Amino acid sequence: MGFEIRKDRGPQGRKKLERERAEYFRLMESGYSSQAACRIVGVNRRTGKRWRNGTNPTSGRPGAPPVTEAPRPSLLSGRYLNESDRIHIADRLREGASLRTIAAELGRSPSTISREVRRNRTEGARNDWHYRPHAAQARANQRRARPKPGKLVANPELRGIVQSWLEMKWSPEQISQMLRRRFPDRPDLRVCHETIYQALYVQGRGELRRELIRALRTGRAYRKPRRQAQQRQPRYATPMVMISERPAEVADRAVPGHWEGDLIIGKNHLSQIGTLVERTTRYVLLVHLPTDRTAETVRDALVTTMRTLPTQLKRSLTWDQGSELGLHYEFTMATDMPVYFCDPHSPWQRGSNENTNGLLRQYFPRGTDLSVLTRDDLDTVAAELNARPRKTLGWETPAERLARLLATAN
Template sequence: MAASASSGPSRYLREEDRIHIADRLRENASIRQIAAELGRSPSTVSREIRRNGALWRGKDWVYRPHAAHRRAEQRRPRPKPGKIGENPELRDFIQHHLERRWSPEQICQALTARFPDRPEMHLTHETIYQALYVQGRGELRRELTKALRTGRTMRRPHRQSYKRLPRNIRDMVMISERPAEAADRAVPGHWEGDLIIGKGGKSAIATLVERSTRYVMLAHLPGEHNAAATRDALVTTVRTLPPHLRRSRTWDQGSEMAAHKTFTLATDMPVYFCDPGSPWQRGSNENTNGLLRQYFAKGTDLSVHTREHLDAVAAELNGRPRKTLSWQTPAQRLSKLLNAMA
């Protein structure tokens, strides 16, 4: 039997769709058959029967299409006030933490921890995204989207990562030879690194992320970021670490790492190289570089930032709670590990 409507399914079930469901149920058609005839998901049909049908003597579902349609229409008055818009305390808490560049997921976790016995202060991170991006809701200031990691005013789907060709760097030691303790993040002292590049490729910041704690360190390259300049900046940064936190460094095959052997001689810290086109092998660093773009936007001159500003940015990132650390901060996790090792 064909569905009564020929114009294709709308977002909501129509009355004629509900009549079709009722007719086919009387003919003992399966949920999947009815869904296929309507061009809907089986879960849509099943949910419709549960929500808008009625239990007969507490056992069997009785589905009356016209009554079901009235029930559905009564539940659909728009616009409905959102949870954030109805609760000024909740809205102010979210906006305050967005201004501090916390992610929606971090904010939701903080709400649960701060107000454990107040369900009206609990929500999902998707609710925050909806309040920011859905036009007309007005629950959060639209300009706060600039404080999100992407800084976008519209949501976009993920795209495939750009795959680079391998570089000719002599004497590379590949990531497959990196110690197992680095791969499972069991021991602190293994770092991932990369460069974020400024306007016209004329300035850069080297980023280092410790794999076990996600602790961040930044090295400034206001001028050249060739192999020698990158090596010298990283040597200066790494030498501030105690020896037991200098176990390894993982980098991609960028030409700025051509002097990796002299870096290792100066720091006693071996360098391992990722496979070409495999950014997930430095996942913590890729994630951190995305966070850093909140502070150092693409297409801007990175040479204007002072050493003090870089230190402040690193401190702010190291003070943010992370889901992957059970909502501890990188600074807290590193401090605990250092105390345990001591």
């Protein structure tokens, strides 16, 4: 503790204890009890109570307001916890409610409540703790204050270490990780790599010498902006037709002939096979790709596979936005099948195909070298899957359902 009790402890008269009072409130905001804070700054606990709560008027003297200002109403949006939320948390914790129950009552995520209690609780003796709402609110206000001085400005020792390692041409990420290894017991000597970049690039901060930029591997004096939303390059040379434009008959699975496709990748990402699933019957076709998965190879293999089907089973193909289907327009021209593309990171839009890929992992576990499989191997696996009864088909097999639909159509 850096505070020293003054040696002159005589009556102060009109001279107030400004230094002691300021340190008292700083300790209170840090989570100390009033009694402990009074002992550290060297004042009577009644003095601390009078600073914090004020005094009531008596016959001999008028009352005095608290030294601290009354809490101002929060101007923050409802996104953040406010003082009333923290009072509710403290009351419910005292009643023994769980964090999930409190989160549900406040309409918050359980992780928000857990993080709030962990950050702003008051540590006590014997490794116990308690949650004080007003102290938690003070900590949150102090943490939220902006602008804050940069960590490299406030800590000359850390700044010197970072500058010396930059001169050795270490990258900011190497510096960040080495600080953790060299000083495991010094959290004040830790800094993330982004803070170092900000200190070098952001004008006006002046936390690190500008000439140290030359020590970076890029040697740039300014950050190079990456592509912006309005500057994104098209995924394919030929524009995609998105799944939102797919006909309604595809979604309700009433008409056969609409397929979902994807690739299964093998050991070390060096081998692959293509999977095709008919949406109505869950009929599976496996595409042989023994050499690579370039756009030309995938196009030719899909065209060859689709040419084995009758016309009524060639209506559309739904795929994700993988580069292997970059020549989708040429596939459409060769087969007269339009290709619809799913939205990014939306595998549920090809649910039947994703489910089938999971079934195929029974035959081809992750880490399998798929390049050793022959065309006959793939046909055997596809035949087994197509002869397996499915609950979603009323315990019919995909082969039976497809044959029945084709017979009805004929």
